[in-house]
Amino acid sequence: MRTALLASALALLLSACATAPPASSPAAAATSSLQGDAARPAQAQGWVRSELYFGVGTEGDAASAISEAQWRAFLDREVTPRFPDGLTVFDAYGQWLFRGRQGPERLNSKVLVILHEDTPQRRGDIEAIRLAWKRASGHQSVLWARQPADVSF
Numbered sequence: 001m002r003t004a005l006l007a008s009a010l011a012l013l014l015s016a017c018a019t020a021p022p023a024s025s026p027a028a029a030a031t032s033s034l035q036g037d038a039a040r041p042a043q044a045q046g047w048v049r050s051e052l053y054f055g056v057g058t059e060g061d062a063a064s065a066i067s068e069a070q071w072r073a074f075l076d077r078e079v080t081p082r083f084p085d086g087l088t089v090f091d092a093y094g095q096w097l098f099r100g101r102q103g104p105e106r107l108n109s110k111v112l113v114i115l116h117e118d119t120p121q122r123r124g125d126i127e128a129i130r131l132a133w134k135r136a137s138g139h140q141s142v143l144w145a146r147q148p149a150d151v152s153f
Helices: 001-015 069-078 120-137
Strands: 045-057 088-096 105-117 142-151
Touching: 045 088, 045 120, 069 105, 069 120, 105 120
Parallel strands: none
Antiparallel strands: 045 105, 045 142, 088 105
16 A cells, blocks of 8 residues: 555656646746747848947046947937847947057947848948947947847847
């Protein structure tokens, strides 16, 4: 009898481990293969990851600093209308050497990351953002790095 009870209890425990959550539970909704929609497919090909590097002030020179409010206004005016579906911004530090100078220019920076379709329209949008920053800030350049990206939403 004891063996039968132990076997029944073990079978009950094992069956509980194999039970799937109800379809309406949050655990059921979170799966490793998400379903996309027409605007954001589950998996997309022909996308790129664009990184734009913006100088927002020379290290140690408060007069050259671009404020957080100025940066946000630029994002709201120039970036978000072109890429309303989303973006990421990182605070960074960078340096670069102007040709002919003895030492590097050290800059506080913002790195803007946008995942987007690789189309002429999107490349034009990125270029428009770069040009708008150079006009607004008086800076010489905005570095643009891009690489193919496999994305899934």
